[in-house]
Amino acid sequence: MQQLADTFWNLRGVHRIGGLIDIGTHMSVAQRPGGGFIVIDGCALEDEAREALLALTSQGARVEAVVHVHPFHTLHVEATHALLPSAALYGTARHRERLPALPWAGAPVEAWGAEHPLDDTLDLSVPAGVDFVCLDESVHVASVLVRHRASGIVHVDDTLNVLAAPGSLGELLPQSSLRMHPMLGKALKTEPGATDAYAGWARDLALRWADTPKVCAAHSAVRMLAPGGFKDEVEAALDKVSGTLERHRKQYG
Template sequence: MAHAMIDLGQGFWNIRGAFRIGGLIDVGTHCSLLQLDTDRFIFLDSYELSGEVREQVMALTRQGQAVEAILNLHPFHTLHCEAMARDFPQATLYGSARHQQQLPQLPWSPDRIESDAVAARYPELEFSITQGIEYISAKPGVHAGSLLAYHPASKSLHVDDTFAAPPQGGLLEKFLPEIFISPATRWALKPEASAAAIYCDWVTHLANQWQDTQNFCAAHSDLVQFKAGEFKPALLAALERARPKLLSN
């Protein structure tokens, strides 16, 4: 996927990048840049910037000096953390316990990314951590758990792996729904009888709470843009498609 920086308005940019599986198949990845009410900036997730996108970011952020924090939302997205810490050394680095375990050499904040303390520092955003499934699964390759961030001003939802979308303009777009629940969710369920029901209730709550979403920024897929009123039924439909497998576990 081509590197691109997409202006979604109200001080929110989604940066699309490349992530190749086995060095061959590019499933894409992303990060987002948010201008705070203080005119400083934060990143949602890490991505090694290069080329024109890097020039755009540096021009916006006074050569990076206006970036105050990097919020690494997904426990398993660690590949680009070192590059971001190098490019923005003055920025506070937030992450999960897994980030700190995988990259102990980086200057992580003692406040975990999913903590109330971090959420309170950024009232421009609303956060929600996955419920009913493990945030950090011990099962190999199960990355459905994450911390989601919603920016009401731009109606932009930044999500990694938990929900996905097919790449735009390709064959998969013709055969897959516009958004879908991560297939790994059923294996991420907590070992509790009520886990699937808790997860389904959480997704339903998000569909209502963030029903104004118009910019769906997903990691390993694409940016999907909805018209007013379209996001809620799309997410609820995705849940209904996934519900039988979740409840059969």
């Protein structure tokens, strides 16, 4: 468990493709103004990480909510709930459909507005212009991006990527800057204005969250940013997909 600020922690877990290639996954812990905790996402934890999480949260008693923010990250939802059963459980509509027996609270997370159950602690953003759940289930572009107000740290699953070498190589080889998801073209809505909606969302996010110091990205790494780096890197990431956006705009308007 890596402490990234006085009130924010990130934990990395194992996620293997075909039982062989570990692409990694993650979860984060954010402290609320009253001293309780919110767990963002869930992942398979080794014993040391599990014990660190429980020690931080008084054996889970101080975890007030668990919120799952990527519709296709479902493998560890039940295990996380079993570890923290007293916490209010929030998730997307797809989480609810896949795991209907769990005690889901409130509305689906992607439908939350500015006033939501965790708005004393977290700011949220859902990308515009893309399907939140694509018919092609290999396309995992959209998620609910989360920003912890007290620390400014962003937790994101797939929508923004950081390319980093696995394991010890990650300490030797440089990370990439922030990138848009490589399957963006398949997630854009097939309707006029979709590309402009997506680009507008990205530019607005870059401005509103410009002072973000760190980004915790699923499957890769924590991206440490210089002042103003979030704005610069999100805008540069948008530039890198300009060809994808232009092709879509020519086809759909």
